[in-house]
Amino acid sequence: QTLVDKYEGIGELNCKFFGKSVLAKKSCYVNKTSTVTLNLQTHNGLPILVPLSLISCELSLAGDSTNKLVACDIKGTQSGIYNISFIPRTRGRYELMVRLGGVDIPGNPFTLCVIPTPEMRGKPVNILSGLNRPHAVVVSKNGEMVVAESVCHCVTILNKDGKRVRSFGI
Secondary structure (H helix, E strand, C coil), X not given: CCHHHHCCCCCCEEEEECHHHHHHHCCEECCCCEEEEEEEEECCCCECCCCHHHEEEEEEECCCCCCCEECEEEEECCCCEEEEEECCXXXXXXXXXXXXXXXXXXXXXXXXXXXXXXXXXXXXXXXXXXXXCEEEEEXXXXXXXXXXXXXXXXXXXXXXXXXXXXXXXC
């Protein structure tokens, strides 16, 4: 069964999914609302207006055998353009399945990449000099770094800015 068979009044369906072009400009982020756009057109380029109740979508983490789905919200416009919004909870590659009246639209599944938000990535790392082959680092609650140095068999404590506070050991 094809979309053309299901909706005889539409004629040949030309489905354009702009999720990938949107993602090329802006990434989807973990725990942030992301929106991709679906444009339904006839082969002549005329918009296809369908009730929102006929459009359904499923978003899931690719390769996830538990098949946990992410809730999607669909909003339409007067020009055959439909916005699909969702909030992914983990990073990774997702697959978006879109159906019109229970029938897969051309191009399914669409792949989306979800990355951590800039706030989740942390601050840039400072380059610390004057250490002799650091072996392990621990950061205290107040932000001081405790560094075990393997060459001199000592421990060095640095403040939040990376300045040496004290060293002890051999």
